[in-house]
Amino acid sequence: MRNRFAALFAIALVAASSLASSAGARRQANPLTIYAAASLTEVFSSFDRAQRYNFAGSNALETQIRNGAPADVFASAAPLNTQRLFQARMVDKPVTFTSNRLVLIVPRSNPAGIHSVYDLKRKPVKLVIAGAAVPVGGYTRTVLRKMGLTSVLSKVVSQESDVKAVTGKVALGQADAGFVYATDARPVRTQVSVIRIPAWAQPRIRYEIAVVSRSSHKAAARAWVKKILSPRGQRALRNAGFLPIPKASR
Amino acid sequence: MNFYRVLGSAPNETRLELVNRRRFLLSSAGVSAAVLGGPWVGAATAASEDDLAFANFGVSAEFLLKDFYSKALVGKKFRGPRANVLRQGRMAATKHARTLSNLLVSFGDTPPLDQDFEFAWPRRTFSSAPATVKTGLIVLRALLGTYQSAAATASVVDYRILYASLGASIGEQIGALSALAEPVGAKSFPVATDVETASAAIETYLG
Numbered sequence: 001m002r003n004r005f006a007a008l009f010a011i012a013l014v015a016a017s018s019l020a021s022s023a024g025a026r027r028q029a030n031p032l033t034i035y036a037a038a039s040l041t042e043v044f045s046s047f048d049r050a051q052r053y054n055f056a057g058s059n060a061l062e063t064q065i066r067n068g069a070p071a072d073v074f075a076s077a078a079p080l081n082t083q084r085l086f087q088a089r090m091v092d093k094p095v096t097f098t099s100n101r102l103v104l105i106v107p108r109s110n111p112a113g114i115h116s117v118y119d120l121k122r123k124p125v126k127l128v129i130a131g132a133a134v135p136v137g138g139y140t141r142t143v144l145r146k147m148g149l150t151s152v153l154s155k156v157v158s159q160e161s162d163v164k165a166v167t168g169k170v171a172l173g174q175a176d177a178g179f180v181y182a183t184d185a186r187p188v189r190t191q192v193s194v195i196r197i198p199a200w201a202q203p204r205i206r207y208e209i210a211v212v213s214r215s216s217h218k219a220a221a222r223a224w225v226k227k228i229l230s231p232r233g234q235r236a237l238r239n240a241g242f243l244p245i246p247k248a249s250r
Numbered sequence: 251m252n253f254y255r256v257l258g259s260a261p262n263e264t265r266l267e268l269v270n271r272r273r274f275l276l277s278s279a280g281v282s283a284a285v286l287g288g289p290w291v292g293a294a295t296a297a298s299e300d301d302l303a304f305a306n307f308g309v310s311a312e313f314l315l316k317d318f319y320s321k322a323l324v325g326k327k328f329r330g331p332r333a334n335v336l337r338q339g340r341m342a343a344t345k346h347a348r349t350l351s352n353l354l355v356s357f358g359d360t361p362p363l364d365q366d367f368e369f370a371w372p373r374r375t376f377s378s379a380p381a382t383v384k385t386g387l388i389v390l391r392a393l394l395g396t397y398q399s400a401a402a403t404a405s406v407v408d409y410r411i412l413y414a415s416l417g418a419s420i421g422e423q424i425g426a427l428s429a430l431a432e433p434v435g436a437k438s439f440p441v442a443t444d445v446e447t448a449s450a451a452i453e454t455y456l457g
Contacts, residue, residue, distance in 0.1 A: 118446050139403070148303030148445070198449045199456035200310030203365060246365070 003172075032217055032224055033070055035061040037077035037135065037207065038162035039181045041098065042239035044075070047233065051224070056236065057134040057162035065090060065212060072215040075207065077163075077181075078135035082208040091210035097228050098207045099243040101182045102139050104195040105170050111178035117119055117197055120152040120177065127155045128166050128175035135205075136163040140179040142203040167192075181205075183241040268275045293387075297357040301409060304400040305354050306362070308416070311393050311448070312347035313364040314455055316340055318371075318386055328430060335426045342419055344408035350413070368457040387424060392451040393444030394420045398450035402442065421443075 023153060025049065031051045036044050041055045054061065054069075062085060065071050074091055076082045081095060082094035106114045112125045130137030144150050158174060160166045163184050168169040170178040171191040185194045211221040227233050238244065297305075319340035322328065330337060351361035375385045397417035404410045421440070428434050443451075 009355055108430040115448070148299035148301075149301060164399055197454075199367060200307055200449065201312070202366075203360075204360075 025229040032072040032220055035071040036075040038164045039077055039184055040075055043237055047236045059133040071212045072217050072221040074212055075095055077207055077210040079206050079208045081208050091212050094208040094210035096206050097209045099246050100205045100235045102143055102179055102197050102200055103182045103185055104177055105180055105185050106177045108171045108191055116178050121149055125176040126157045128169045128178040129156055129157045130166055131159045139203040142198055143201050146201040159222050162172045186241050298405040298426045300403055301405050303414040305350050307445045309347050309361055311342045314369055315389050316343035317369045322382045327379045327382055339423050346416055349448055370457045383427055386427050389452050390420055390424045392448040394440055396445055396448040398442035409445055410411050
């Protein structure tokens with residue numbers, strides 16, 4: 001009798017473990033497809049390596065989702081992109097999950113001698129920024145307007161499609177200065193110097209995340225969004241230099 | 251040209267009321283109708299770069315000042331009529347911030363909210379009356395210098411009148427706050443500063 005119980009227990013254990021491993025295998029075989037703002041590249045990739053990511057400018061990702069791209073989750077660097085998709089019923093209700101700050105970066109060698117944002121007006125510089133439709137490009141223009149420095153837009157030599165392209169150009173010394181998120185300056189800190197933008201001139205940067213309505217893995221997608229909002233997810237974002245969910249969005 | 255007044259202060263409550271230029275300035279700066287009836291009223295121009303910078307910096311610094319007065323009151327180093335100086339200062343900062351927010355809205359801009367800031371006061375700022383006054387004066391002088399510059403250089407006479415009024419109020423606050431600790435004589439010619447210099451002076455507190 002005792003031996004029969006032991007045998008049954010062993011069979012149950014094997015069955016349970018094989019079920020679990022097949023579930024694990026299924027999860028590996030069907031990772032979620034997450035469309036995320038380029039500025040989330042490092043933090044999302046290291047937070048959860050099991051998923052499939054598509055990082056780009058949020059405006060480009062919005063267009064792709066609108067055109068039927070097979071995304072499960074959309075994480076945008078600006079509410080505008082998620083809210084537009086929400087209005088079109090293409091994503092579930094978006095939630096704010098983090099925030100950021102804008103900074104000015106210059107190459108380590110700083111050939112143009114830029115030490116303050118105001119130097120952009122005083123000195124001849126080759127400035128690189130993101131396009132107006134890209135969230136970081138919109139935030140850049142807001143900063144310049146708030147500081148009364150819109151005239152420096154005449155010194156822009158290149159408008160990029162996402163923040164990583166701006167960071168790359170400055171890090172490689174192809175431009176004298178560029179506006180990026182503080183979190184994008186971190187991975188290239190040996191190649192660039194960071195110049196703070198005053199708090200009063202900072203734009204209201206809000207990242208939003210939403211489950212894509214057409215996703216065929218909605219339960220898993222919702223669980224992933226929850227994971228980002230969980231203390232562990234928020235800690236990962238903070239460790240990468242992102243700011244907590246702003247007071248006004250709580 | 252239409253102007254809009256911000257009615258709510260919470261982010262989800264912001265409502266705009268259509269007001270005309272004359273009513274906006276009358277209620278904002280308290281300047282007389284006779285003055286506003288001058289020939290330049292109605293000669294609306296687009297905001298200059300400096301106009302935008304003065305207003306944006308002004309709103310943020312007034313929020314900072316409001317926070318300073320609130321924390322100074324909580325610190326309880328000032329009682330009775332001395333505490334009233336802080337209350338009146340807080341009320342003035344609130345009104346100034348609202349007025350400048352309305353000005354930004356009239357420029358077509360989104361004004362900042364006090365919730366946008368995480369003000370950072372050094373640990374011992376409110377530990378004693380002299381320490382409190384010292385920090386308050388740094389913020390007030392930065393604002394006074396900026397308002398002086400704005401009163402001299404703003405693109406439209408209406409705005410110059412507004413900034414002159416704001417500067418006078420800040421000057422009064424400097425006198426009242428100084429008297430709470432170590433009374434000092436009034437400066438004959440307070441120095442006008444640009445936004446860059448004023449910003450650097452208070453940047454550590456703005457967070």
